[in-house]
Amino acid sequence: MAKHLLPPLPGTQYNMLVSHVPFNKTAIDRVIRNATFITILRHPVANYESIFGFMKIANYLNIEQNTSQDPFHMFLSNTAIYSKRINDSYHKTLLKNRQIFDVGLDLKNHNNETLVDNVIQKASEEFDLVLIADYFDESLVLLKKLLCWDFEDILYLQQNKRNNKLRFDIDNWKRQRILEINKADYKLYQHFNKPFWRKVEAYGDNFHKDLATFRDMLQKMRSECVDEDRFIIDYEERRNATTLKNNAAAYCNDLNNNGFNIPASKQNSTSFHAIK
Known part of the structure; x- marks a missing residue:
């Protein structure tokens, strides 16, 4: 990373790194020193179903359509067979414990309990701070406090919403099967879910008031x-x-293009795994 990134503008420094990258604190320290480190986790069941659908794994593995079983069920029933069809390292990381891989566990070690721990x-x-995607608004309120931001800094419009054709129902059997495949991810999620709610409690009595204020702002923004x-159905x-509405305000375009509405004073940056 340090070798390939362009140097910051004269007299400035990188102060945010937001990227899909397996976490390595030592490497990131070379780019942004003394950073605040943040990541986000999602319940393994929801995350795995999302990966299978959004990445079109059924097409990649040539899983034939079956009127009695959806492709996701067929995959979960025959993972040993379909795994033999995976011939690239990227898809191998997607289909087993992807989240703990991103946190820093090598793929070959996901069954080693000691290394997982x-x-x-x-x-x-x-x-x-470890955000929880299943409680996204609550996570952003915690993020706002940690970084001393304002509500306007965490406003967002939902983007990359998966096409409904790429969604699969989850029954109890699928849920248990997904958790069996992603034991390390589930252990990771359970570990960080508890301290997340401790941070909510430590926030104080104003947390639920601030959450309600934030959601009111989100609703107003969405209606405007x-x-x-x-x-628009895009991205393959x-x-x-x-x-956006034809008469939408200018700030709507800013949010739609940039995601987080981070003000200019906080934008001389590239990123989000690490924030200074």
Whole structure:
């Protein structure tokens, strides 16, 4: 990373790194020193179903359509067979314990309980905040406090919403099968779910008031910006892209293009795993 990144502008420094990258604190320290480290986890069941659908794993593995079983069920029933069809390292990381891989566990070690525990413990020491995607608004309120931001800084429009054709129902059997395949991810999620709610409790009595204020702002923004009756299917028919109202305010375009509405004073940056 340090070798390939362009140097910051004269008299400035990188102060955010937001990237899909397996976590390595030592490497990131070379780019952003004395950073605050943040990541996000999602319940393994929801995450795995999302990966299978959005990444079109059924097409990649040539799983034939079956009227009695959906492709996801067929995959979960025959993972040993379908795994033999995976011939690239990227898809191998997607289909088993992807989240703990991103936190720093090598793929070949996901069945080693000692190394799994070591990576989880190390992550506990190195990350200042682990957000939970299943509680996204609550996570952003915690993030706002940690970084001394304002509500306006965490406003967001939902993007990359998966096309409904790429969604699969989850029954009890699928849920248990997913958890069997992703034991290390589930252990990671359970470990960080508890301290997440301790941080909510430590926030104090104002947490629920601030959460309600934030959600009111989100609702107002959505009603002013988003055309609920229209969306665009893009990215190889994978996602339903947000469509703005014809008369939407200028700030709506900023949010739609940039995601987090981070003000200019906080934008001389590239990223989000690490924030200074």
